[in-house]
Amino acid sequence: MNNSVIIKTKDLVKVYPMGQHDLVALDHVNLVFQKGEFAGVVGPSGSGKTTLLNIIGSLDTPSDGSAVVLDRNVETLSNKEAAKLRNQHIGFIFQTFNLFPVYSVFENVEFPLLLQRMSSAARKKAVYDSLEWVHLADRAKSKPAQLSGGQSQRVAIARAIVKKPEVVLADEPTANLDAENSHHIMKTMVQLNEELGTTFVFSTHDEKVMRYLRRKISLIDGKVAKDEVISKKRGKST
Amino acid sequence: MIIPKLAFQNILGAGLRTWLNVIVLSFAYVAIIALNGIYGGMQEQAVQAQIEVEYGGGQFWQGQYDPYDPFSFQDAHGALPPQLQNWIEEGNATPVLIRQATIYPNGRLRTILLKGINPDQTVLNIPSHFLADEKDVTPALIGSRMAKSTGLELGDYVTVRWRDKNGTFDAQDVEIVQIMNTSVQTVDNNQIWVPLNDLQTMTQMEGEATIVVVDRNFQNREPIEGWTFQSLDVLLKDLMDMVKSKTIGGSIIYIVLLMLAILAIFDTQVLSIFKRRKEMGTLMALGMTRVKVIELFTVEGAVHGVLAVLVAVIYGTPLLVYLATQGFPLPASTDSYGFAIGEKLFPIYSAQLIFGTIILVMTVTTIVSYLPTRKISKLKPTDALKGKLT
Ligand SMILES: Nc1ncnc2c1ncn2[C@@H]1O[C@H](COP(=O)(O)OP(=O)(O)OP(=O)(O)O)[C@@H](O)[C@H]1O
Numbered sequence: 026m027n028n029s030v031i032i033k034t035k036d037l038v039k040v041y042p043m044g045q046h047d048l049v050a051l052d053h054v055n056l057v058f059q060k061g062e063f064a065g066v067v068g069p070s071g072s073g074k075t076t077l078l079n080i081i082g083s084l085d086t087p088s089d090g091s092a093v094v095l096d097r098n099v100e101t102l103s104n105k106e107a108a109k110l111r112n113q114h115i116g117f118i119f120q121t122f123n124l125f126p127v128y129s130v131f132e133n134v135e136f137p138l139l140l141q142r143m144s145s146a147a148r149k150k151a152v153y154d155s156l157e158w159v160h161l162a163d164r165a166k167s168k169p170a171q172l173s174g175g176q177s178q179r180v181a182i183a184r185a186i187v188k189k190p191e192v193v194l195a196d197e198p199t200a201n202l203d204a205e206n207s208h209h210i211m212k213t214m215v216q217l218n219e220e221l222g223t224t225f226v227f228s229t230h231d232e233k234v235m236r237y238l239r240r241k242i243s244l245i246d247g248k249v250a251k252d253e254v255i256s257k258k259r260g261k262s263t
Numbered sequence: 264m265i266i267p268k269l270a271f272q273n274i275l276g277a278g279l280r281t282w283l284n285v286i287v288l289s290f291a292y293v294a295i296i297a298l299n300g301i302y303g304g305m306q307e308q309a310v311q312a313q314i315e316v317e318y319g320g321g322q323f324w325q326g327q328y329d330p331y332d333p334f335s336f337q338d339a340h341g342a343l344p345p346q347l348q349n350w351i352e353e354g355n356a357t358p359v360l361i362r363q364a365t366i367y368p369n370g371r372l373r374t375i376l377l378k379g380i381n382p383d384q385t386v387l388n389i390p391s392h393f394l395a396d397e398k399d400v401t402p403a404l405i406g407s408r409m410a411k412s413t414g415l416e417l418g419d420y421v422t423v424r425w426r427d428k429n430g431t432f433d434a435q436d437v438e439i440v441q442i443m444n445t446s447v448q449t450v451d452n453n454q455i456w457v458p459l460n461d462l463q464t465m466t467q468m469e470g471e472a473t474i475v476v477v478d479r480n481f482q483n484r485e486p487i488e489g490w491t492f493q494s495l496d497v498l499l500k501d502l503m504d505m506v507k508s509k510t511i512g513g514s515i516i517y518i519v520l521l522m523l524a525i526l527a528i529f530d531t532q533v534l535s536i537f538k539r540r541k542e543m544g545t546l547m548a549l550g551m552t553r554v555k556v557i558e559l560f561t562v563e564g565a566v567h568g569v570l571a572v573l574v575a576v577i578y579g580t581p582l583l584v585y586l587a588t589q590g591f592p593l594p595a596s597t598d599s600y601g602f603a604i605g606e607k608l609f610p611i612y613s614a615q616l617i618f619g620t621i622i623l624v625m626t627v628t629t630i631v632s633y634l635p636t637r638k639i640s641k642l643k644p645t646d647a648l649k650g651k652l653t
Pocket residue numbers: 041048049050068069070071072073074075076077
């Protein structure tokens with residue numbers, strides 16, 4: 026059973042020194058994510074969702090406790106090792122899409138692969154496969170500025186999955202999208218989760234997102250307040 | 264590697280701002296090459312002229328001679344040693360006797376140098392053959408500047424007064440038989456050329472000379488007792504220094520241009536590193552190390568230098584080639600520079616100049632591009648993603 030554990034935090038603490046008293050953003054968080062989960066971290070603003078995702082994504086380091094991601098202790102990774110972990114095994118999706126404005130859609134999606142050793146033919150195939158997934162293959166030559174918000178986020182998803190990562194971390198992926206696009210995005214991710222087995226961890230306070238989650242972790246003041254499995258059938262069957 | 268490719272894409276994607284920087288930087292390239300080419304051409308022309316009409320392949324000076332000390336002139340003469348005599352007879356060298364004298368053009372006293380030269384010599388490019396006319400009066404050759412400053416004209420007679428070997432004053436009229444147009448002031452200002460034989464007779468210094476100029480193509484340089492050899496390097500030193508002093512003045516123009524370009528690039532870099540934090544955060548989230556991000560932003564700045572070379576080639580090549588082939592006429596005031604240039608100046612661009620300029624500008628561009636990126640090394644990915652300064 027243990028070999029299907031993909032993320033495990035143990036008494037994870039993140040403290041930001043704030044003058045007199047420190048600010049505790051994560052307070053002894055103990056969570057285990059299995060391979061193939063489709064989980065969301067919810068909670069009010071400032072509850073520590075982004076902080077948690079950042080530590081799991083090895084963008085940040087814990088103040089105390091540990092976070093093991095794909096058998097690596099993020100707190101002990103060097104800059105280079107952390108960069109490699111992110112590049113090869115973790116996909117990120119951001120609230121603000123964070124596409125590179127001067128690159129085309131194709132180049133944006135190709136970017137993570139450029140950091141790996143891969144032939145250009147293999148890259149091209151992987152990029153088009155990802156773009157097919159998000160139904161944007163026909164926009165490969167467009168620039169991000171020519172896309173709608175929903176399309177931009179789909180490009181970001183393609184960029185996150187192009188390298189076939191084990192985990193995708195999505196920090197409020199729908200916060201800048203309207204309802205229709207939010208549903209579209211979520212359905213795409215559900216499909217990826219089911220067909221590729223990619224583990225998804227979201228942070229959100231969007232009701233629309235919550236409907237798709239199979240596990241909901243509630244954070245309050247940096248503490249896990251609730252951790253529930255939602256046995257409801259995924260999404261609407263369209 | 265992907266860094267240069269990404270850097271090019273980013274910088275081209277930045278649009279107008281990039282091109283403004285690139286154009287200013289390209290001005291710096293072209294200005295540096297053009298101005299140095301001009302000074303190079305100036306120096307080359309001045310050196311050539313000086314060699315042709317005065318220095319030849321170097322000079323043997325009679326032991327007493329010191330051109331910077333007019334008092335030395337009185338004793339600076341000596342019989343030609345057999346070795347020099349041989350070279351002179353073979354046409355590989357020519358003797359010049361230099362004496363101080365005074366003339367009285369329009370009744371005013373003026374100290375000059377009388378220079379005796381063989382009318383049939385071919386070592387120096389001086390029209391000495393005009394002095395060959397057998398006349399009762401000693402023929403004299405002067406330069407156009409001398410003619411202008413004294414008011415002497417072709418066919419004029421002028422009284423020359425000198426001291427002979429024993430220090431006794433003597434005087435005689437000479438006739439101006441030719442006024443030569445030369446760009447070299449040191450064979451023109453305040454001097455009168457007369458036939459060597461005449462001057463030797465006038466001063467009772469038969470068979471003597473002050474200097475012996477060696478032909479440019481003659482390689483033999485044996486040391487000669489009582490005479491010191493002045494190589495071209497030594498003779499040209501003053502001239503080189505003079506050209507260099509003019510060069511320094513001119514280089515201010517392109518130093519200012521280069522500074523402007525560098526400032527613009529520095530500014531762009533500072534701004535882009537300030538504005539593109541989120542992009543840096545994304546790069547790091549996608550797996551780029553901080554070092555690579557620094558490299559990317561540095562190369563981006565340095566790409567300005569590469570693009571500027573291309574732009575400079577486009578408009579600079581025709582411009583520079585045109586200048587080099589057509590030359591350009593010099594204003595009369597350049598005569599006061601003190602060295603010979605001629606009427607038209609032809610710039611010279613050496614490969615060393617061109618590549619040296621490219622390397623210089625690239626290096627400076629890369630350094631100013633790198634300096635602001637050091638901030639990135641302290642940037643935390645999480646803060647960068649928030650677009651925050653650390
Ligand atoms: N770099 C930082 N320095 C100081 N405090 C920070 C920093 N980053 C986050 N915090 C604090 O840590 C706490 C948790 O922040 P976090 O961004 O994880 O919240 P969140 O749950 O993602 O909120 P939101 O829903 O608004 O995105 C907040 O109180 C926040 O102010």
